[in-house]
Amino acid sequence: MPSRIKFGSPEPAETPAAPPKPAFPAPAAASPHKLDSLKRPPPNGTAGSPAPPKKRKLVVFDEEAEQEAKERANGAGEASPQVNGNGGVKRRAAWGPEQKRKAKEEAQRLRPEREKLPVFQGKDAILKGIADNDTVIVLAETGSGKTTQIPQYILRSEIPCAGPRIVCTQPRRVAAISLAQRVSAECGTQTGGLVGYTVRFDNKTSRTTRLTYATDGALLAEMLGDRDLEAYDVVVLDEAHERSLRTDMLMGFLKDIQKRRKEKVRAWKAEQAKSKGKAKANGVVANGEADGKKSAEERDPTELKIVVMSATIDAKRFSDFFDRAPVLYVAGRQHKVKIHYAEEPQPDFLDAALKTVYQIHMRYPPGSILVFLPGQEEIEGLAASIKSFLPSLQKEYPDAEELLVTPLYAKLHAAEQAKAFLPSPPRTRKVILATNIAETSVTIPGVKYVIDCGLAKEKRYHAGTGIDSLVTESISQSSAKQRAGRAGRETDGFCFRLYTEATYNGLEKRSQPEIQRVSLTFAILHLLASGQDDVFKFSFMDPPDVESIKFALLTLIGLNALDKRGKITPLGRQMAQLPLDPVYARVLVASFVEGCPREIIDLVSLLGSKDQLLINTSSTRDAANAARQKFVHRTGDHMMLLNILRAYEELDGKDERKQWCKDNFISFKAMSSVLDARKQLLERAQRLKLGDPDASAGDEAEPVLNALIGGLFANTALRQEDGSYRHTMTKQLVAIHPSSTLHGKKAPAIIYDELVLTTKTYARGVSSIEPSQIRSKAPSLFGSSLK
Numbered sequence: 001m002p003s004r005i006k007f008g009s010p011e012p013a014e015t016p017a018a019p020p021k022p023a024f025p026a027p028a029a030a031s032p033h034k035l036d037s038l039k040r041p042p043p044n045g046t047a048g049s050p051a052p053p054k055k056r057k058l059v060v061f062d063e064e065a066e067q068e069a070k071e072r073a074n075g076a077g078e079a080s081p082q083v084n085g086n087g088g089v090k091r092r093a094a095w096g097p098e099q100k101r102k103a104k105e106e107a108q109r110l111r112p113e114r115e116k117l118p119v120f121q122g123k124d125a126i127l128k129g130i131a132d133n134d135t136v137i138v139l140a141e142t143g144s145g146k147t148t149q150i151p152q153y154i155l156r157s158e159i160p161c162a163g164p165r166i167v168c169t170q171p172r173r174v175a176a177i178s179l180a181q182r183v184s185a186e187c188g189t190q191t192g193g194l195v196g197y198t199v200r201f202d203n204k205t206s207r208t209t210r211l212t213y214a215t216d217g218a219l220l221a222e223m224l225g226d227r228d229l230e231a232y233d234v235v236v237l238d239e240a241h242e243r244s245l246r247t248d249m250l251m252g253f254l255k256d257i258q259k260r261r262k263e264k265v266r267a268w269k270a271e272q273a274k275s276k277g278k279a280k281a282n283g284v285v286a287n288g289e290a291d292g293k294k295s296a297e298e299r300d301p302t303e304l305k306i307v308v309m310s311a312t313i314d315a316k317r318f319s320d321f322f323d324r325a326p327v328l329y330v331a332g333r334q335h336k337v338k339i340h341y342a343e344e345p346q347p348d349f350l351d352a353a354l355k356t357v358y359q360i361h362m363r364y365p366p367g368s369i370l371v372f373l374p375g376q377e378e379i380e381g382l383a384a385s386i387k388s389f390l391p392s393l394q395k396e397y398p399d400a401e402e403l404l405v406t407p408l409y410a411k412l413h414a415a416e417q418a419k420a421f422l423p424s425p426p427r428t429r430k431v432i433l434a435t436n437i438a439e440t441s442v443t444i445p446g447v448k449y450v451i452d453c454g455l456a457k458e459k460r461y462h463a464g465t466g467i468d469s470l471v472t473e474s475i476s477q478s479s480a481k482q483r484a485g486r487a488g489r490e491t492d493g494f495c496f497r498l499y500t501e502a503t504y505n506g507l508e509k510r511s512q513p514e515i516q517r518v519s520l521t522f523a524i525l526h527l528l529a530s531g532q533d534d535v536f537k538f539s540f541m542d543p544p545d546v547e548s549i550k551f552a553l554l555t556l557i558g559l560n561a562l563d564k565r566g567k568i569t570p571l572g573r574q575m576a577q578l579p580l581d582p583v584y585a586r587v588l589v590a591s592f593v594e595g596c597p598r599e600i601i602d603l604v605s606l607l608g609s610k611d612q613l614l615i616n617t618s619s620t621r622d623a624a625n626a627a628r629q630k631f632v633h634r635t636g637d638h639m640m641l642l643n644i645l646r647a648y649e650e651l652d653g654k655d656e657r658k659q660w661c662k663d664n665f666i667s668f669k670a671m672s673s674v675l676d677a678r679k680q681l682l683e684r685a686q687r688l689k690l691g692d693p694d695a696s697a698g699d700e701a702e703p704v705l706n707a708l709i710g711g712l713f714a715n716t717a718l719r720q721e722d723g724s725y726r727h728t729m730t731k732q733l734v735a736i737h738p739s740s741t742l743h744g745k746k747a748p749a750i751i752y753d754e755l756v757l758t759t760k761t762y763a764r765g766v767s768s769i770e771p772s773q774i775r776s777k778a779p780s781l782f783g784s785s786l787k
């Protein structure tokens with residue numbers, strides 16, 4: 001068993017489940033020592049849990065019935081169609097009467113819990129604040145009910161109109177999906193009915209959806225087709241403290257949209273008054289009054305309400321940005337979170353995390369443990385070391401609860417991520433090892449303990465070289481508070497910070513806005529496509545670096561998305577409408593010229609799930625590489641991905657495909673996502689009339705590589721006489737990443753998906769090309785200077 005580490009005062013509380021309290025041994029004591037005798041703790045929820053709420057009569061909204069009536073009115077059948085973000089319509093299987101009954105019961109069961117949340121006390125004040133102001137900032141503790149409750153309060157109000165339509169943004173897709181599911185359960189309705197979600201390549205909303213949890217990126221994409229966001233009456237910007245690139249962009253846009261919509265309503269009202277006057281004079285009843293309720297399409301224009309929410313923002317800055325919007329403070333926290341700091345700095349945070357997991361397991365009552373770690377590598381490392389101690393735990397303490405380790409990181413497929421949210425099996429304590437994707441908004445049921453290593457991997461972008469590097473850095477105080485806030489959501493909780501209090505006090509108060517540290521190519525193209533002609537004048541809360549803007553403009557000019565004067569071209573407009581990074585959007589457009597759209601649509605769909613597709617854990621890496629040898633293509637990684645998809649599609653039946661995926665260390669679920677993404681891209685390409693998306697180059701690799709160069713020409717390097725590769729423009733040294741099938745091989749020139757900076761500058765996702773191909777496909781950039 002691992003030894004213990006010392007946490008400073010207050011000492012961990014003695015609990016009914018705790019064994020006799022031992023003195024903490026020195027933190028670095030290397031030799032595993034025996035665990036204290038373990039008494040079985042009482043089952044979850046029986047010790048110290050509050051008395052069950054008294055039964056009382058509840059007023060329950062029959063939202064499902066309301067929904068059905070609306071669907072019938074809209075001409076929909078039993079199953080309501082889901083309009084996906086790309087205009088496609090999926091059918092949602094309707095619930096049967098038994099499912100409806102169960103959902104209603106569950107909603108009733110959740111109701112008293114919801115009424116205990118701190119925001120419930122402030123409900124009237126919050127609604128009044130929103131009704132009286134264009135924009136409000138809501139500041140309330142983590143877990144107080146902001147994200148799940150406030151949008152529901154608005155839903156049942158008449159702000160700013162009867163039956164308001166609300167969108168609540170989230171910086172992360174995992175949060176958007178899990179919130180929509182939770183709030184649907186609270187409403188007793190099916191996800192995608194009254195409450196739904198929209199994230200890239202996945203949309204669960206229907207005509208009856210009135211509350212949508214959307215990623216900030218999905219809402220931005222919607223703005224390209226609905227410039228003033230007329231589909232919504234209220235936009236709730238949640239987790240504003242994260243300062244994600246897309247939330248910052250939305251804030252700038254929303255200010256203008258709000259003004260435009262106000263003006264529209266004013267003009268419309270004047271028009272209405274005029275025609276009413278005329279009608280009265282002629283003895284006719286005005287249309288709206290005679291027709292009763294109007295359908296969604298004919299709704300009267302509304303002003304846009306904006307609600308900005310967080311637990312940890314600098315409220316004054318946000319208030320100033322939104323023209324001194326009032327700040328509503330919601331007092332209180334439903335459950336306490338006790339913070340423990342390490343008494344001494346921990347030189348090895350993985351070792352400290354391991355010790356703390358076992359320390360909690362042996363001393364504290366049941367409850368899942370959520371451990372925050374920087375990335376996948378650390379998650380895999382800690383999972384392995386936790387598991388290595390399990391046999392001795394079972395041997396020495398046969399009565400002890402099991403430990404179940406579940407990872408949670410962005411590259412993990414959604415179905416695997418979902419496992420972290422499932423309840424723990426009986427007599428089992430779950431240990432969720434997560435990156436900062438679990439930091440905000442999410443409630444992982446059953447989590448009572450948080451272990452925070454104080455670090456996160458952040459993307460840093462170097463304008464000028466185009467290098468993205470993932471750097472492990474200390475988190476901010478705001479992030480630390482958010483992490484602690486993941487405990488204590490259902491009961492009181494504990495947060496163990498693997499750093500000292502002095503270290504905490506020295507952390508930055510807030511995280512640096514993403515807009516100041518990532519590539520701006522997407523942002524600039526989007527601003528221009530949305531009608532923002534001068535990007536330097538856009539209303540950013542924290543303007544990005546001028547050099548980064550210039551670099552993005554030059555890249556977009558190189559892609560022909562902008563003309564030489566920086567004006568968006570028709571091609572640029574098409575690119576902005578593709579749900580892809582501008583570079584890959586350009587590759588897709590180029591594929592129609594090269595005669596290989598079929599292959600490129602497949603390839604960009606594969607690249608979208610690339611990280612989840614090939615299962616590469618440290619323990620299975622060799623076996624996986626051996627199994628996948630048969631897909632290797634002489635030109636490298638891109639054609640190999642296509643080979644994998646082709647082989648998969650030749651198989652019949654789900655079972656056969658599943659087994660094949662298992663044998664080849666390929667994620668079946670990720671493959672399903674690839675096929676979904678492909679379908680959506682095909683629809684989008686057809687809608688944009690880019691050409692025949694079925695045109696194919698057959699087995700030929702050259703057209704595919706040419707199309708790749710059409711967008712990725714800035715991601716190319718030439719082999720030098722000494723065997724090294726140098727970037728075509730910057731002449732910087734670039735090495736082929738060991739994960740590439742071209743690693744150790746000689747290619748005259750290479751094209752790659754990304755550069756990452758670790759011990760060297762590595763190219764990942766690499767294919768071999770000829771210098772002449774670069775010359776002919778990207779002449780404007782390189783001219784004859786290729787050497």
Ligand SMILES: Nc1ncnc2c1ncn2[C@@H]1O[C@H](COP(=O)(O)OP(=O)(O)OP(=O)(O)O)[C@@H](O)[C@H]1O
Nearest residue numbers: 142143144145146147148182311441443445489490
């Ligand atoms: N999926 C879920 N399962 C169980 N309980 C949940 C779930 N989602 C929310 N809750 C309960 O609702 C409470 C409020 O959650 P909510 O996300 O609305 O809080 P919040 O104030 O937005 O928190 P944060 O600032 O951390 O996002 C949680 O503390 C928890 O008790």
